[in-house]
Amino acid sequence: MADADEDLVLQCRNGNVSAFETLVRNHQQMIHALTFRMTGSVADAEDLAQETFLRAFEQIRRFNGRAKFSTWLYSIAVHACLNWRRDEARRFQAHANCAEEISAQQPNGEFSSAENEAAQRAQAALMKLPAKQRAAIVLTIYDGLNHAEASKILSCSEATISWRVFAAKRKLKQMLSKR
Amino acid sequence: MNDFELESKLKSVRVPARTDAYWENFPSQVRAHLPRANAGFAPQNSWLPQFTWRVGFALACAIFALTLWPSFNVFLKNERMLRRELAELPAHLRVLMADEHGLHYLVAEQQ
Numbered sequence: 469m470a471d472a473d474e475d476l477v478l479q480c481r482n483g484n485v486s487a488f489e490t491l492v493r494n495h496q497q498m499i500h501a502l503t504f505r506m507t508g509s510v511a512d513a514e515d516l517a518q519e520t521f522l523r524a525f526e527q528i529r530r531f532n533g534r535a536k537f538s539t540w541l542y543s544i545a546v547h548a549c550l551n552w553r554r555d556e557a558r559r560f561q562a563h564a565n566c567a568e569e570i571s572a573q574q575p576n577g578e579f580s581s582a583e584n585e586a587a588q589r590a591q592a593a594l595m596k597l598p599a600k601q602r603a604a605i606v607l608t609i610y611d612g613l614n615h616a617e618a619s620k621i622l623s624c625s626e627a628t629i630s631w632r633v634f635a636a637k638r639k640l641k642q643m644l645s646k647r
Numbered sequence: 648m649n650d651f652e653l654e655s656k657l658k659s660v661r662v663p664a665r666t667d668a669y670w671e672n673f674p675s676q677v678r679a680h681l682p683r684a685n686a687g688f689a690p691q692n693s694w695l696p697q698f699t700w701r702v703g704f705a706l707a708c709a710i711f712a713l714t715l716w717p718s719f720n721v722f723l724k725n726e727r728m729l730r731r732e733l734a735e736l737p738a739h740l741r742v743l744m745a746d747e748h749g750l751h752y753l754v755a756e757q758q
Contacts, residue, residue, distance in 0.1 A: 485681060492674040501662045510663050521677045587659040594657065609654055641648045644656055 473537035480528050488528075492521050495538060499545050505606045506549035508595040516552060520545040535620070543621045546607070550599050593643040601636035604629055 473494070479487035499520050504513035523544050531540050594602055600622070607618040608629070615629045622629065725745060732743070732752060742753040 485678060488681070489674045489678050492677050493670075496670060496673050500665070504662045505660075517673075518677055518680065522680055525677075525681060586656060587661065590656045591660045594660070605657070609657055637650065637653060640657070641653055644653065645648050 474533060477528060477531055477533075477537060480525070488521075488525055491524075491537070495541055496521075498538065499541065502542065502545050502606060502611070503549055505594070505610055506546070506599070506602060507552060508591055512552065516545070516548050520548050523548065539617070539621065542611075543623075546603050546621055550603060552599075589644060590640075593640050596643065597636050597639060601632045601639070604632035605636045605640070608633055 473491065476487045476491050476494075480491070496517065499517045500513055503516040503520070504510065507513050507516065520541065524541055527544070531537065535543075594605065597605065603622060604618060607613045607621060608615065613621070615626045615633070619626045619629045729743060736752075736754055744751045744753075
């Protein structure tokens with residue numbers, strides 16, 4: 469996959485827009501998952517996913533191939549999410565939407581209402597974290613990256629990542645233990 | 648709550664599913680927005696801008712050097728003269744002064 473990506477990147481650099489479209493197709497689900505976990509809103513996640521790919525296209529000449537294309541793209545997406553701002557009303561609306569979306573996605577009672585409620589609480593707790601701590605949790609827990617990989621994506625030291633993960637877990641445990 | 652329980656709870660949150668049509672259309676949606684980004688993307692004719700900058704820089708250096716060279720040359724000439732005077736009058740020279748009329752020096756009668 470990595471070689472295929474590099475080949476597509478080379479084609480992009482030569483002005484082949486269809487090659488970029490293929491790159492988008494290959495990575496769209498991964499980027500949407502990340503932007504959703506970072507924002508808790510489907511609409512914002514879609515906007516940010518689109519913004520990520522547009523930025524990637526603009527900056528594709530800067531991709532030096534030292535990291536995998538997916539890692540580079542991930543880094544762009546995370547920074548787009550960290551810069552993402554919304555006012556309080558919008559944040560409140562996003563939480564409400566998020567709860568509805570989570571409820572709506574459980575097909576035919578696949579999950580019990582208790583599980584559904586737990587998922588909603590977990591997502592709500594995640595959204596209450598500061599953005600950088602949330603990013604550390606998303607990268608290390610949902611995407612399974614180690615602290616070194618996460619530190620490269622977030623452009624900080626491993627120690628900083630370790631601290632953010634520790635602080636975030638502590639807050640999440642407090643929030644999710646409350647009844 | 649331990650770390651394992653926390654991670655299980657967090658992982659219970661699913662990303663909302665999207666339709667196949669959405670995934671099918673998304674790349675074209677991105678592509679539709681590309682012309683805006685595409686402006687700076689045209690394959691570069693890389694040697695021309697670099698060549699222009701280099702020629703410009705070289706020209707600026709040449710103009711700077713040509714402008715400064717006459718005054719620098721005068722300075723060098725004065726310095727050579729001073730050294731010569733110092734060599735001819737060891738231990739006698741008290742004051743050296745340069746003005747618009749040239750170089751003046753005061754020589755001590757005694758050492």
